[in-house]
Amino acid sequence: MIELTYNRLNPERVTSVVMKDTNGAVVTFLGTTRDHFEGRRVLTLEYEAFEEMAVKKLEQIRGEMQAEFSIEDIAISHRIGAVPIGEVSLVVAVASPHRVAAFQACHKAVDRLKEMVPIWKKEVFEDGFRWVACEDHEFEAPGVAPGSASAD
Amino acid sequence: MELSVRFFALYRERAGSSQICLDLPEESTVADLTDEVRRQFPNLAPPQVRIVVAVNADYAEPETTLREGDDVCLIPPVSGG
Numbered sequence: 244m245i246e247l248t249y250n251r252l253n254p255e256r257v258t259s260v261v262m263k264d265t266n267g268a269v270v271t272f273l274g275t276t277r278d279h280f281e282g283r284r285v286l287t288l289e290y291e292a293f294e295e296m297a298v299k300k301l302e303q304i305r306g307e308m309q310a311e312f313s314i315e316d317i318a319i320s321h322r323i324g325a326v327p328i329g330e331v332s333l334v335v336a337v338a339s340p341h342r343v344a345a346f347q348a349c350h351k352a353v354d355r356l357k358e359m360v361p362i363w364k365k366e367v368f369e370d371g372f373r374w375v376a377c378e379d380h381e382f383e384a385p386g387v388a389p390g391s392a393s394a395d
Numbered sequence: 396m397e398l399s400v401r402f403f404a405l406y407r408e409r410a411g412s413s414q415i416c417l418d419l420p421e422e423s424t425v426a427d428l429t430d431e432v433r434r435q436f437p438n439l440a441p442p443q444v445r446i447v448v449a450v451n452a453d454y455a456e457p458e459t460t461l462r463e464g465d466d467v468c469l470i471p472p473v474s475g476g
């Protein structure tokens with residue numbers, strides 16, 4: 244199962260989707276919303292997705308994990324929209340006959356999600372906000388358009 | 396050819412728009428498109444940063460040729476989870 248939802252996530256429901264009697268192990272990862280960034284208090288997080296492509300890429304990850312590891316099933320549910328601090332933003336549940344493959348596949352699925360699924364997280368502070376992972380997009384002189392600053 | 400280009404997250408905010416229409420010569424590539432977008436929106440991304448593009452909901456290389464009607468989206472660095 245792959246899903247994006249604006250509703251609160253229910254980890255037990257996502258986990259139950261992959262559970263079968265043939266499995267000896269189920270690993271469920273929860274991504275939760277953290278209340279700080281570099282000493283600044285985060286009030287809330289907002290997630291935005293390019294939904295059509297995000298679902299397609301999550302399906303791709305599901306296929307990759309099933310090809311690479313001896314797992315039976317994997318379910319990924321990602322919450323989008325505003326997510327209050329301390330709530331669950333991501334559930335990845337992996338079921339396998341044996342635990343090692345389940346741990347490995349769950350770990351790798353989360354890594355892959357973070358590197359290539361078009362979902363964005365905005366941390367909202369008391370006095371501003373930041374799009375996470377966009378540090379390389381900061382201009383050296385804030386507010387100055389490239390080409391408009393004098394060279395020397 | 397006319398193409399619609401969608402912006403998400405950081406790009407949407409910097410462009411002040413979630414979608415624009417671009418008129419590009421036939422046989423234009425993804426790199427041509429990002430050059431034109433940078434001309435119209437110089438504050439979108441610093442010059443040393445590569446703007447990642449998805450065409451029809453898949454990541455596309457800079458040399459990919461665009462076709463009329465392609466769904467083009469600009470993808471800032473992702474941060475799901």
